[in-house]
Structures are given as structure tokens and as C-alpha cells.
Amino acid sequence: MKRLAAPLLLAAALLAPDQAGSRDLDAVVGKALFRRIWTVAGASSRQSDGLGPLFNARACASCHEGAGGGQMADGAGLVLRFDDDPAYGRQLQTAAAPGHQPEGRLEVRWQAEPRRLADGTIVTLRRPVPQVGAPDAIAEPSRGSLRLAPGLAGLGMVEQALAEAGGFGLKAMHATLAQPVTEALLLDLGLSTAEHPEPWGDCTEAEPGCRKGPHGSGKGEGGVELAPGIVHSLLAYLRSLPPPAPTGPPDPDGEHLFTSLGCAACHRPELGGLRPYSDFRAHDLGPGLASDERDPAIGQRWRTTPLWGLGRRLMQGRPLLHDGRARDAQEAILWHDGAAGAASAGYAGLPEAERARLLAFLGGL
Ligand code: HEC
Ligand code: HEC
Incomplete structure (x- = not known):
């Protein structure tokens, strides 16, 4: 087909009787x-x-x-x-x-919170403390x-x-x-x-x-x-906008570990033919992540973040979780508590090689 000049293409699309064209x-x-x-x-x-x-x-x-x-x-x-x-x-x-x-100006202070994994490794998490900057406040x-x-x-x-x-x-x-x-x-x-x-x-x-x-x-x-x-x-x-494409090849061992830890219960790999790694529902993730709604039942609930595109987000150095407090996937997992407490504790109890295997799997999503 001959290439149409942009204005012509626009006119053609405007006149196109088919639905797809106007969409x-x-x-x-x-x-x-x-x-x-x-x-x-x-x-x-x-x-x-x-x-x-x-x-x-x-x-x-x-x-x-x-x-x-x-x-x-x-x-x-x-x-x-x-x-x-x-x-x-x-x-x-x-x-x-x-x-x-x-x-006002939005300012964020960070509080360090060390966590100890089962093998003695110390991971230092950071918790954001938002503040409204003077003198505008x-x-x-x-x-x-x-x-x-x-x-x-x-x-x-x-x-x-x-x-x-x-x-x-x-x-x-x-x-x-x-x-x-x-x-x-x-x-x-x-x-x-x-x-x-x-x-x-x-x-x-x-x-x-x-x-x-x-x-x-x-x-x-x-x-x-x-x-x-x-x-x-x-x-x-x-x-x-199509869903983000995975950054790594399929990883059945990593996926198996993900499922056996209980991650897949919320991060559903499959949903209606898609691979979002989310059930798109809200779950109680405990007081550590809670927002300050008057009703704590709402404050502690967050939607399961779809993990598709996680590999790219990590490569770009984009922070994770609803407020960006986690600097990598391990920190995000260690913040999980409440309904995800057992899965998070399961991760913290793994030997280092197994932790690395799970993180490599997440990096390929
Ligand atoms: C009970 C449901 C539940 C389980 C089980 C669960 N998660 Fe999550 N996950 C969530 C929710 C909800 C969030 C969003 C929390 C937030 O933003 O504060 C989340 C966020 C994440 C994130 C951050 C993603 C991003 O882009 O910000 C990662 C990574 C993650 N989960 C990995 C895991 C892994 C690995 C496991 C198993 C060890 C797991 N999750 C188990 C519900 C769950
Ligand atoms: C100042 C930053 C900012 C701007 C500008 C902004 N957004 Fe957002 N957007 C957010 C934040 C933060 C959330 C999450 C809010 C929440 O759910 O508590 C969000 C959530 C969303 C969601 C829900 C996504 C999901 O995963 O369910 C959609 C859709 C969206 N924005 C579309 C838009 C569109 C369209 C515009 C322009 C009209 C826009 N946003 C402008 C910050 C922004």
C-alpha cells in the first residue's frame, strides 16, 4: 500500500467506517x-x-x-x-x-529498620516519614x-x-x-x-x-x-497499551519456588489468559505498610501489585511498593506481613542460594 501523508491518514481514519480504525x-x-x-x-x-x-x-x-x-x-x-x-x-x-x-512542599525523611534473616544476614530496610515543608505549609x-x-x-x-x-x-x-x-x-x-x-x-x-x-x-x-x-x-x-513483556526466559525452578512459598496465592501467575502475577484484589499486609485511614482495616489493605514488568522496573532502578520504600525485590518481600507474613517468613528462612534463585526469577518477569 502506498504510504499516505499524515493529514491524509488522519482524514482516512476519521472517515473509516470500521470500529478498529476509529479506536x-x-x-x-x-x-x-x-x-x-x-x-x-x-x-x-x-x-x-x-x-x-x-x-x-x-x-x-x-x-x-x-x-x-x-x-x-x-x-x-x-x-x-x-x-x-x-x-x-x-x-x-x-x-x-x-x-x-x-x-506545601513534600519532604520525605527515611528511618532505617534492620531485619535479621534466618542465616544471620542483616538487611536494612527504610521507612518513609512524609512531612509538609515549611514555610508554605x-x-x-x-x-x-x-x-x-x-x-x-x-x-x-x-x-x-x-x-x-x-x-x-x-x-x-x-x-x-x-x-x-x-x-x-x-x-x-x-x-x-x-x-x-x-x-x-x-x-x-x-x-x-x-x-x-x-x-x-x-x-x-x-x-x-x-x-x-x-x-x-x-x-x-x-x-x-499492551502488558509489559518479560525480561527473562521462562524459569520453571524459580516459578516453583515462588509457588511453594505461597507467593502465587496473591500474585496469581495467570488471569483470564494474561500473565499479570496479581489477583487485583486488596489484602491485609500488616501494620508496617499501613496508611493512616481512620479505619485500620482499610489502612492495612493494598492491592496485590502485578509483577509483570518487575524486571524492567528493577533494571531502571525504580523503587517498589505503594510508596517506593523498597529499593529492590528482597526489601519488598521483607515488608510483607499480615496475610503475606508466612510467605515473607518463608523467604527469610531460605538459604542464600535459594533466595538468589527466587530473586533471579523475579528479575526475569
Ligand atoms: C497475601 C497476599 C500476598 C502474598 C502471599 C505475597 N504478596 Fe507480594 N504483594 C502483595 C501486595 C498487596 C503488594 C503491594 C504492597 C504495597 O505496595 O504496600 C505486594 C507487593 C509485592 C512486590 C512489590 C512489587 C512492586 O513493583 O512494587 C513484590 C516484589 C512482591 N510483592 C513479591 C512477593 C513475593 C516474592 C512473595 C512470596 C514470598 C509475595 N509477594 C507474597 C500481596 C502479596
Ligand atoms: C502527580 C502524579 C500523578 C499524575 C499527574 C497522574 N497520576 Fe495517575 N496515579 C498517581 C498515583 C500516586 C496513583 C495511585 C493512587 C492510589 O491508587 O492511591 C495513580 C493511579 C492511576 C491509575 C490507576 C492505576 C492502577 O494500577 O490501578 C490510573 C489509570 C491513572 N493513575 C491514570 C492517570 C491519568 C490518565 C493521568 C492524567 C489525567 C494521571 N494518572 C495523572 C499519580 C499521578
């Missing part, structure tokens, strides 16, 4: 939106998007590794969430439109819990494979992929949608100036900042 086009538009640097609402401009008044980043791609492509800046993708703080709301916003104050926050942006590849196929509700977000609190997308627009970017129509995003009643600030031009129905087509295209893009 592809939607994904291309969605990819551009995912990388788009949104602009703040000016007092007069009707062309602005309505980013903010408070926000954490200007683009989805600034926080989400992989899907955005390119190298992540240090500390990018890390946010501080609250169980609805009266001053800060649901999340600490570290950036603001001109004329507004960011809620508007109030002493309730403790809050750190969250690191997860990889997004393959989630669209998971959505198809999951028979029941739940599965998305770090606590598996979202039933559909659309929910974390509109929540990201609200909390991370301060852009309103039909699902979250408040144009001030996460500004609380303790932040009246921010609530009254200029908003986007209301291109969406009902005056919201984003039209439904934008969310639709972002979803089409996420759904077009």
Missing part, C-alpha cells in the same frame, strides 16, 4: 492528551484549560513511568494522600496557578500516606479479564479504569469532568481564595473544564 485514532489522540502539558486558567483567556488552581503536575506523563515514555525525574510520581484532611483535602498539592499558594497535616504512581501498561486488558468489580487504584477501590482517570484529573491536575464537576479540584473550604479563583473555559457540558471525549480518548490510549 486506533482515539488511542493516538489519547496518547497526545496523556503527554499534553495542560495550561492554567487565566482571568481572561478562553483558550486555557483550567489546570489547577492547585495541582501536582501538568501532565499525566510527568508521573506515570512507561506509559509516558522517557526518563522519570527523581521523586516524580510521588504524592501525599490524606483520609480527607480539613485543610488539605484528599491530597497535598505542591503546585499552584499564578496568584495562588501551593499547599498552611496547617499541621494529619499524617497522610505516600503513594507512588504505578505503571499503567496492560490495565485495559485486565479490565476485560476481571469478572467482578474492584481492581484499580493501589487499594483496589476503583471498579473501572475510568474512575482513577477522572480522579487523577481532579486531584493531580485540577481539571473538572462530568464525574467530578468541581472546578476548584481539591481546594477545601479552608482555602476560600483557591475556591474562588478563575476556572477553565467550560468546554464540557454543564460548564466543566473537560469534555467527555477527553476522558474517552485517555481511556482508549490506556486500553491500547
